[in-house]
Amino acid sequence: DGGITQSPKYLFRKEGQNVTLSCEQNLNHDAMYWYRQDPGQGLRLIYYSQIVNDFQKGDIAEGYSVSREKKESFPLTVTSAQKNPTAFYLCATARGKTYEQYFGPGTRLTVT
Amino acid sequence: KQEVTQIPAALSVPEGENLVLNCSFTDSAIYNLQWFRQDPGKGLTSLLLIQSSQREQTSGRLNASLDKSSGRSTLYIAASQPGDSATYLCAVTGANNLFFGTGTRLTVIP
Numbered sequence: 001d002g003g004i005t006q007s008p009k010y011l012f013r014k015e016g017q018n019v020t021l022s023c024e025q026n027l028n029h030d031a032m033y034w035y036r037q038d039p040g041q042g043l044r045l046i047y048y049s050q051i052v053n054d055f056q057k058g059d060i061a062e063g064y065s066v067s068r069e070k071k072e073s074f075p076l077t078v079t080s081a082q083k084n085p086t087a088f089y090l091c092a093t094a095r096g097k098t099y100e101q102y103f104g105p106g107t108r109l110t111v112t
Numbered sequence: 113k114q115e116v117t118q119i120p121a122a123l124s125v126p127e128g129e130n131l132v133l134n135c136s137f138t139d140s141a142i143y144n145l146q147w148f149r150q151d152p153g154k155g156l157t158s159l160l161l162i163q164s165s166q167r168e169q170t171s172g173r174l175n176a177s178l179d180k181s182s183g184r185s186t187l188y189i190a191a192s193q194p195g196d197s198a199t200y201l202c203a204v205t206g207a208n209n210l211f212f213g214t215g216t217r218l219t220v221i222p
Contacts, residue, residue: 006155033210035212040214041214042116042201042211042212042213042214042215043156043201043203043210043212044212045209045210048209058209059209088153090155090156092156097143097205098143098144098163098205100144100146100158100161101146101158101203101210102158103148103155103156103157103158104155105154105155106153106154106155108153
C-alpha cells in the first residue's frame with residue numbers, strides 16, 4: 001500500500017448519516033478507483049477517475065458520490081441513500097487504464 | 113458482462129508443496145490480468161501483471177500464465193511456505209473496469 005493512504009482504518013456511523021472516506025496518493029498516478037468488498041463476493045467497482053475533474057460510475061455507484069479536484073485525492077462519500085453501506089472499502093491507483101493497479105490498506109465502515 | 117471464476121475457493125497444502133491456483137474469465141477482450149494477494153483485513157498486494165500479449169510472468173517462486181483464447185490463467189507457487197497463507201485474487205482489465213474473482217483462500221500447513 002506504499003504511497004496510498006486511506007483514513008480512517010475503521011469508521012462507525014449511525015444509519016442516515018453521510019460519511020466521507022479519504023484516499024490520498026503520492027505515486028503521481030492519473031487513475032484512481034474505489035471498490036467495495038463484501039464477504040464471499042469479489043471486489044466491485046463503485047467509481048473511477050482517469051483524470052482530474054472527471055470521474056465515471058462503476059457497477060454499483062448508487063448511493064455513493066466522489067470528487068477529483070486534485071490528482072492526489074479521490075474522496076468517496078457514502079450517502080444515506082446507500083441501502084447496505086457496511087463493507088470494506090478499497091481505493092486503488094494506476095498510471096493509466098491498462099496499467100497495474102495498486103491498492104491502499106482499506107477502510108472498514110460499519111453503519112448501525 | 114465479464115465474469116471471473118476462481119477454483120477452488122479454499123486450499124490447504126503442507127509446507128514445501130508446489131501448487132496451482134486457477135482463474136477463468138468469460139470475455140477474452142482484456143487488456144491484462146493481475147494476480148493479487150490479500151491478508152485478512154488488509155488491502156491487496158499486486159503479485160504479477162500479465163499484459164494481453166504475454167503468455168507468462170515470473171517473480172521469485174511465483175509464475176503466472178495466461179491463455180487468452182481459452183479464458184484461463186494459472187498462478188503457480190513453488191515450494192510453498194506458511195507465509196504464503198492468504199487469499200489470492202485474480203482480476204482482468206476490460207475497457208473501463210477491473211473484474212475480480214472471489215479468490216482462493218490458501219493455507220500452508222507447517
